[in-house]
Amino acid sequence: MSLPSFRLLRPKTLDGAIAMMAEYAGDLKVVAGGTDLLPSMKQKLFTPGYVLDLRGIIELRGIRSVSGKGIEIGALTALTTIEHDPTIRRDYPVLYEATKTVASPVLRNMGTIGGNLCLDTRCLWYNQSLVWRQSCGFCLKKDGELCHVAPGGKYCWATFSGDTPPALLCLGAEIEIAGPGGVRCTPLSEFYVNDGIVRLHLAANEIVTRVFLPESSAGWRGSYQKLRVRGSIDYPLAGVAVALKLRSGRVEDARVAITAVNPAPFLVKDVDAQLVGAMPSEDIAERIGDLAASTAKPLTTSALTPEYRREMVRVFTKRAILRAAAN
Ligand SMILES: Cc1cc2nc3c(=O)[nH]c(=O)nc-3n(C[C@H](O)[C@H](O)[C@H](O)COP(=O)(O)OP(=O)(O)OC[C@H]3O[C@@H](n4cnc5c(N)ncnc54)[C@H](O)[C@@H]3O)c2cc1C
Ligand code: SF4
Known part of the structure; x- marks a missing residue:
């Protein structure tokens, strides 16, 4: 090709x-x-x-601490740089864990955080050669008029399959976007659209320029768990990020986000109501696992069955909560 x-x-x-x-x-x-x-x-x-090619814009590379605010990451910063940054590893462990699972070391040397945030959505019927797609018939997302996954519908279920966004959602990250009208900032939680074709609140003439990690979430415990076919390289087919703020063993604040099971990554609702004030336990972790699994709506967009992927969201949520609490 x-x-x-x-x-x-x-x-x-x-x-x-x-x-x-x-x-x-x-x-x-x-x-x-x-x-x-x-x-x-x-x-x-x-x-x-x-x-x-954005790579000549040097000002969009690198990680720096901004006093009283947190950490600023340029959109062109390579994932390897984030993975090996000692401050991120110490203060934002959920982002460290998610970043080091992206693809493979060589791809993380080239791949950027901006590209990871803006990934196209993925589907078994879409990420194929032109010949393959021609032989099976095109679909709504590209050149066709129907969805092979949910025929009859007018909606694309291709999944957002990036690893760092759920971690960034747990940390309450914001992003900066530049366009002809100037620069604007938006919470990452408002950036994604749960539609496999529309995907992002980003105009064709805009680019993501920076990511901000707030100081208020520095020091939160974290864990990222991921399902993929080949552990050494593949995109996630389900992913769960957990960040917990603990004091004397009790949860003061908590966030759980899922990826690769819906057209958008998102925060699981009502997690804090179950966790805040509690000591993390198997029982509570299991209840949050049920909550996360009910939020996941995987369809047959990948080689693994939707039922298995949803079940793994439940299992990974439980594991990630217990792991984050123990870290
Ligand atoms: C074999 C393989 C395995 C992979 N496995 C994973 C995985 O496990 N997890 C995962 O998350 N990803 C995976 N990827 C995808 C990819 O390597 C990473 O997501 C990487 O971070 C993408 O960054 P990039 O800079 O290369 O993006 P690019 O390919 O350059 O861009 C990706 C998309 O984002 C847009 N874009 C890029 N930068 C900006 C910006 N600043 N503003 C606006 N739009 C922008 C581009 O137009 C494009 O649509 C895999 C890729 C391959 C080939
Ligand atoms: S979910 Fe449907 S419309 Fe979207 S890429 Fe897959 S087959 Fe195409």
């Missing part, structure tokens, strides 16, 4: 990038590490006339 032909744009500044995006609007894709976009272009899921 070869890449379709395109013109490569390489701005050196954010303003330059925004201007180019306006000029080639509608026929342009943004690339950071390229580890998700380029395979999809080879499969002819995207055939843009222009590809805008």
Whole structure:
């Protein structure tokens, strides 16, 4: 499979990038590490006339502490850099654990946090070569008129399959987005759309520029558990992140987020009502596991059955709570 032909744009500044995006609007894709976009272009899921390479914008790289605020991570920061950052490992362990499960070491060297946040959604019927898709019939997400997973519906169930967003949701992260109108900040929890085609609250002429981890969630215990076919490389087919704020063994605050089982990653509701004030125990962890599993709505978008993936959300939630409490 070869890449379709395109013109490569390489701005050196954010303003330059925004201007180019306006000029080639509608026929342009943004690339950071390229580890998700380029395979999809080879499969002819995207055939843009222009590809805008963000990597020349040096100001969007790196991790820094901002006094009184927390940690700022540039969107072009490689996942390897996050994985090996001592402050993140110490203060935001759930993000450390999630990051080190993404793909493989080589892909984490290239892959960026911005790309991980903005991943396309995935489905067995979609992430295939053009020949494969032609032979089976196209679907709603690309070139077709029906959904093979839920025929009759007008909705795409392709799953968001990134590992770091559930960890960032547990930490209450915010993101900065730049576009022609300037810069805006939004809680990550408001960034995703639970629709496999729409996916993000991000206009075609906008890019994610930074991620902020609040100081208020520094020091929370954390754990990330992930289901995948090959432990060394694959995308998640279910993932659970847990972050707990503990004082004298009791839970002061708690968040659980799930990924890879819905078109969007999201925080499980009402977790705090069950956990806050309690000592983490098998019983409570099991109840939260039931809650998380009832939030997961996997369909036949992958090779593993929806029933197994939902069950693993229950199991992983329980494990992650007990592990985070013991860490
Ligand atoms: C074999 C394999 C296994 C993988 N396994 C995993 C896995 O286990 N977990 C996982 O999470 N991912 C996995 N990935 C996907 C990928 O490697 C990572 O998600 C990586 O973080 C993507 O970052 P990137 O910079 O390479 O993104 P790119 O491929 O450059 O971009 C991904 C998408 O985000 C958009 N984008 C990129 N940066 C920005 C930005 N700053 N603003 C707006 N839009 C942007 C692009 O236009 C594109 O649509 C896997 C990929 C492969 C090939
Ligand atoms: S869920 Fe349906 S519409 Fe979406 S990618 Fe899969 S088959 Fe296509």
